[in-house]
Amino acid sequence: MTLDEILASLFPRGHDVSVSDGLIRGNGRLEGNSSIHVLGIAEESALGVDGALILARRVLDIVRSGDGLPILVLIDSSSQRMSRRDELLGLNEYLAHLAKALLLAERQGHRTVGLLYGGSAAGAFIATALATGTLAALPGAHPAVMDLPSMARVTKLSIDDLKAKAKATPVFAPGLDNLAQTGAIHVVWDPAKSLADQLAAVLSEPATQDTRDQLGADRGGRPKAKAIAARVATRASHG
Numbered sequence: 001m002t003l004d005e006i007l008a009s010l011f012p013r014g015h016d017v018s019v020s021d022g023l024i025r026g027n028g029r030l031e032g033n034s035s036i037h038v039l040g041i042a043e044e045s046a047l048g049v050d051g052a053l054i055l056a057r058r059v060l061d062i063v064r065s066g067d068g069l070p071i072l073v074l075i076d077s078s079s080q081r082m083s084r085r086d087e088l089l090g091l092n093e094y095l096a097h098l099a100k101a102l103l104l105a106e107r108q109g110h111r112t113v114g115l116l117y118g119g120s121a122a123g124a125f126i127a128t129a130l131a132t133g134t135l136a137a138l139p140g141a142h143p144a145v146m147d148l149p150s151m152a153r154v155t156k157l158s159i160d161d162l163k164a165k166a167k168a169t170p171v172f173a174p175g176l177d178n179l180a181q182t183g184a185i186h187v188v189w190d191p192a193k194s195l196a197d198q199l200a201a202v203l204s205e206p207a208t209q210d211t212r213d214q215l216g217a218d219r220g221g222r223p224k225a226k227a228i229a230a231r232v233a234t235r236a237s238h239g
Contacts (some may be wrong), residue, residue, distance in 0.1 A: 001138060001191050003074070006117055009195035010072075019043070023051055023154055024074050025058060033059075039060050040074035040128065047124035048081030050096040055128075059101040063108050070111035070203055073102070075129050076118025094199065095123045099131035106133045106207070113202055114142040116185070121174075122150075130184060134202055137176055137185045142173030170221040182222050183215030 001009075003024075003149040007017055011026060017026030017038045022045025027035050039058050041047060062071060080091055106112045121144045129135050131144065137143070146154070148162045149198035153164070167172035179185050189198045212227055216222030 001117065001140075003076070003117070006074070006115075006195060009191075012194075012196055021045075023054055028072070030203075031196070033164065035068055035069060036199075037071045037202040038070040038074065039071065040115075041120075041124065042074070042206075044076055044078050044119055046078045046081040047095070047127065048083065048086045049089050049091055049094045051081075052091075052098045052127065055096040056094075056101040057106050059098070060237055062110060063101075063105050068109050070113060071102075071105055071132075072199070073114045073132050075114060075116045075120050075130055077120045077128070079123045079125070079128075080123035082165065084126040092123065095127040097126045102128075111203055112205060115189075116143055116176075119143070122146060133207065134186050134205075135184065136187050136189050137180070137189055137199070138189055138204065139176070141176050142174075143176065143179050143185075144177075147174055148203070159188075179219070180221075181216070181219045183212040183217075183219060186212075186215065 003019070007015055007028070009090055011078035013029040013031070015026060015038070017024060017028060019042045022041060024038060024040040026038050039055055041051070045183070058069065062069070067185050080086070080095060084122050087153050102112050112134070112180050114129045114131040114135040114136040116129050116135065118140050120129055125143055125145060148166065151157075151162055152159050166178070170178035176185065176188065180188060188203070189195060213222065213226035217226045
């Protein structure tokens, strides 16, 4: 689906969402005369220092407004911007700032929902999609925390070894199905049905603490994470 088609299905009652320099911003109208803030990344744009600041400022302005409305983050990006300027300015800190702004919004009562409709990878994926309270995706989305060639350079393992490991465990593998199996993606929406209804279903669910470890255990993609995290928390609480 194109972004225009997605917006039309999400907001049959209308919206004022626009794209400028690869960044999305605006509002959509929901059923019952309510609305939702919309922001994100479009056109497979790389997320650099400037974009991260713009998006974080938008989120913080929403939090300051105190309106309590949900936030929808639409994502079709490449990865973080691989430029000397961005790296020298400390891009990792700007990406962390954006992620923390989204986490703050969730804690302040704004439901944050990510919708991955294209690509995303590495820091851009972590600072946007994975920082939302609930992450949905559309078929055809192609996320990756790290692609296999990059993983090979970091781990010093061969591509063949990593491909074999990717078949054995989704944690090593990029792609929509694998990230859904690990629990990173909460739900894959059906583009043949109303996206407005599917968004409403997510928003009707009560806000909960992060359940990705439980989803990963239930789906068989991360069988150890939840149990290990529970053991760490128990030992920490006992000092």
